Amino acid sequence: MKLTRRELLKMGLISICGAVIPVSAFEVFKPEALASLIHPFSKKKRWAFVVDTTKCVGCGMCVKACKLENDVPFYADIQRTWVERYVQRKGGEVIIDSPRGARYGFTANDPQGRTDVPEDDISKGFFVPKLCNHCEKPSCVQVCPAGATYKTEDGVVLVDRKWCIGCGYCITNCPYFARFFHPVYNTADKCTFCYHRITKGRKTACVEACAFGVRKIGLLNDPDSEVFNIVKTERVAVLKPEYGNEPHVFYIGLDHIVR
């Protein structure tokens, strides 16, 4: 085969151009990506959670129920869900605490054990329940060297207790501090959205224990679910969106002092 200089340059340029286009440039043509452009809410089965912080009174019954349900040692300071108290003083100082993860609730005005915060000096305060955000792009899963933690097809992030080697990478890599080391199983542990309950048609233990309607669990792709309707019609926010994890715990009434 004989090549002229013109043909060589032409083919060379074309192949160079072709080689530099990364595979990810074609991602927009993935059917599910296109579908998400047409339907802002994906048709894919996806569990999600809603927390209405405006209703939370800080009783901590959710923490108690979760610890019971999921065999998290009650007297150890580890929890799959916990409630934080945010108190801002008139001078602007923000005091954040969660004594014992709030498993005994908040019964007195003693943020961080301090007694020098009189009620008159508080400009605002509220409670924020927290739990694993079951991210669409969980950074904890990405760092697991053993393949022991993963996202299920319906969006729940789980830990494989038989396969976890307990290295703790995921615990340090979660931007929400939702993971901890389980002292009985000697593995990483975290909220499972009560996977054993939601797959049987029950609500999670924390949702069931909440008397104030703060917590809601449901499918984000189900037009009949409360979670879907809240996310669709109300103003919701997520924690630390700057990390790009796409968390799936949506908060109503989130304040800028919440971390």
Add this chain to the structure above:
Amino acid sequence: MSSHAWRPVVVIVAVVIAGLVVRQMIIPKDFTAKNGDYKYQWHRASNEDEWKRMEPKHMGRDFCQQCHPDKIEAVADSGHQHVQCENCHVQFDPEKRGHKTIDLKADYKYQLDIGIDRSRELCKRCHSQLKYRPSVYTNFSKGPIPFKMIDPEKHNAGVECVMCHDVHKTGFKTGVK
């Protein structure tokens, strides 16, 4: 090509092959990346079922109703209508544990410890006065109501709440006013 150069090569190849064989034997057969997603969904598929197989422990009001329909009826009509039995009746304190009449664990396969906690601390979790506690209870079936809060240091300090209050009916006990 002399044989002394081939020997280390043979050894290395043998080690690599042995490593691959051992790896095949150790890694469970059901390790999969669902949807081709090796980044987030690379896992042992049977672990999902292991999680699903766990039994729920927090059984809710329907379970208690089997034996205590009268209590459930009273609560369902009261301000405590959304408070689950287990919020107050599940105990950690070993001294307070134990269902008085029957053994729930043996007879009903119920896994939690049931008892009665009459401490003020329990009621204070919701009802102690805090400035940052919502003052309206919006979840009540008959419409929003003011949320009852007291200052535990001034409101009959040292006395058990249940001395005057009927927590199932949410009000005063008969004869107390």
